[in-house]
Amino acid sequence: MQSLAPSSTISIKSIMRTPSPLPNPHRLAFTVQSAASRFDSASNTTNPAVSAAAPVPVPVPSTNNFTSGGVGKSRTDWQSSCAILASKVVSQQQNTEKTGGADNITVVNGHKTLDLVPIDNLPKPLTITDLSPAPMHGAQIRVAYQGVPGAYSEAAAGKAYPQCEAIPCDQFEVAFQAVELWIADRAVLPVENSLGGSIHRNYDLLLRHRLHIVGEVQLPVHHCLLALPGVRKEYINRVISHPQALAQCELTLTKLGLHVTREAVDDTAGAAEFVAANNLRDTAAIASARAADLYNLNILADGIQDDSSNITRFVMLAREPIIPRNDRPFKTSIVFAHDKGTSVLFKVLSAFAFRNISLTKIESRPHRNRPIRLVDDANVGTAKHFEYMFYVDFEASMADVRAQNALAEVQEFTSFLRVLGSYPMDMTPWSPSRED
Ligand SMILES: O=C(O)C(=O)C[C@]1(C(=O)O)C=C[C@@H](O)C=C1
Numbered sequence: 001m002q003s004l005a006p007s008s009t010i011s012i013k014s015i016m017r018t019p020s021p022l023p024n025p026h027r028l029a030f031t032v033q034s035a036a037s038r039f040d041s042a043s044n045t046t047n048p049a050v051s052a053a054a055p056v057p058v059p060v061p062s063t064n065n066f067t068s069g070g071v072g073k074s075r076t077d078w079q080s081s082c083a084i085l086a087s088k089v090v091s092q093q094q095n096t097e098k099t100g101g102a103d104n105i106t107v108v109n110g111h112k113t114l115d116l117v118p119i120d121n122l123p124k125p126l127t128i129t130d131l132s133p134a135p136m137h138g139a140q141i142r143v144a145y146q147g148v149p150g151a152y153s154e155a156a157a158g159k160a161y162p163q164c165e166a167i168p169c170d171q172f173e174v175a176f177q178a179v180e181l182w183i184a185d186r187a188v189l190p191v192e193n194s195l196g197g198s199i200h201r202n203y204d205l206l207l208r209h210r211l212h213i214v215g216e217v218q219l220p221v222h223h224c225l226l227a228l229p230g231v232r233k234e235y236i237n238r239v240i241s242h243p244q245a246l247a248q249c250e251l252t253l254t255k256l257g258l259h260v261t262r263e264a265v266d267d268t269a270g271a272a273e274f275v276a277a278n279n280l281r282d283t284a285a286i287a288s289a290r291a292a293d294l295y296n297l298n299i300l301a302d303g304i305q306d307d308s309s310n311i312t313r314f315v316m317l318a319r320e321p322i323i324p325r326n327d328r329p330f331k332t333s334i335v336f337a338h339d340k341g342t343s344v345l346f347k348v349l350s351a352f353a354f355r356n357i358s359l360t361k362i363e364s365r366p367h368r369n370r371p372i373r374l375v376d377d378a379n380v381g382t383a384k385h386f387e388y389m390f391y392v393d394f395e396a397s398m399a400d401v402r403a404q405n406a407l408a409e410v411q412e413f414t415s416f417l418r419v420l421g422s423y424p425m426d427m428t429p430w431s432p433s434r435e436d
Pocket residue numbers: 146147150151152153154190193199221242244245266267268269312
């Protein structure tokens with residue numbers, strides 16, 4: 001993996017000045033969208049299964065008996081609703097088995113409904129991973145990340161795309177824009193850490209931008225305490241790093257006797273660069289061993305994260321979604337919102353539970369102040385306020401008929417639904433050993 005020199009970090013200002021290197025049809029669309037940027041665009045409120053790249057546009061089956069406010073008045077009502085939903089799933093499964101999946105008409109509680117066609121029977125589509133990873137412009141794949149060289153995000157870019165040209169950006173927002181403006185082919189963004197939890201900013205940005213999640217990588221994060229050569233621990237009266245890194249090392253810093261000021265900066269390697277560039281003899285940075293090498297700092301303490309199995313999960317974003325497949329473990333990420341109604345979350349989660357689809361993550365984000373632009377079938381847009389946005393990751397591919405049916409059902413309970421991406425799961429076994 002190559003990376004640009006720290007001085008070439010992309011900033012919002014430089015993006016505004018940089019003309020798009022390739023004339024492309026997306027440019028006009030981008031301009032139009034940004035003109036309307038008061039709204040989060042949400043035009044794919046049609047069948048999510050179809051908009052997420054399912055090749056067969058089949059009408060969404062109406063498979064639920066829930067009417068808004070009509071269910072859930074008592075525990076018994078609620079339980080019988082669950083039983084109905086469960087029996088529908090079982091009868092759907094049995095029908096699919098009987099017909100070998102070829103007949104797409106299912107009898108559900110006496111009503112005929114259309115099932116989405118199981119695409120197992122169709123020829124397997126090619127995916128990006130079947131093709132050469134080389135991008136259209138014939139050069140190395142260019143991957144935008146937030147931070148400067150030596151950041152963990154740069155390591156994640158290298159794990160995801162080993163031959164890539166890593167492009168440092170000074171903010172997450174800039175990494176999104178770099179892909180939208182064709183300056184980069186992919187962006188790699190941290191979304192959650194095993195110790196620190198979710199990186200909320202990136203959840204919000206995923207909704208605001210129109211990029212697709214095309215993959216994930218889990219990176220063991222091994223932090224070091226770095227200082228200028230000759231500086232001893234006793235001289236330190238300030239530790240600087242990314243807020244997540246400071247949080248991940250909190251206990252260990254105290255154990256090391258470093259009851260000193262902690263200051264948050266934009267990224268871990270940026271902290272190391274700052275100490276070196278300003279010749280700060282009273283300040284240490286928490287960053288990777290690679291950052292120590294790059295900025296000529298000494299490692300005062302190694303492996304200072306509070307938990308040896310400290311993992312950060314990153315997602316890769318692209319302008320186009322990948323074609324989901326069924327022959328390897330896939331994950332799908334969605335975001336949805338609902339108007340007022342009873343037990344909506346319960347109903348949404350049931351749509352997955354009754355189909356034995358495991359959820360790996362659920363996150364809610366307050367969203368009161370930012371309207372979402374919904375587009376109806378007649379292409380008429382209206383602005384709508386939702387209190388919360390819910391982000392869910394589940395373990396199934398959009399090529400899996402169970403996921404398609406679950407989402408068709410989720411769509412009936414919700415007012416806004418977007419598939420953020422369906423992508424191969426990172427299955428690499430990890431160990432607490434050193435890997436950065
Ligand atoms: O600062 C970095 O090096 C990053 O890549 C960012 C980041 C984060 O945002 O969580 C990534 C991994 C670590 O958990 C700490 C910081």
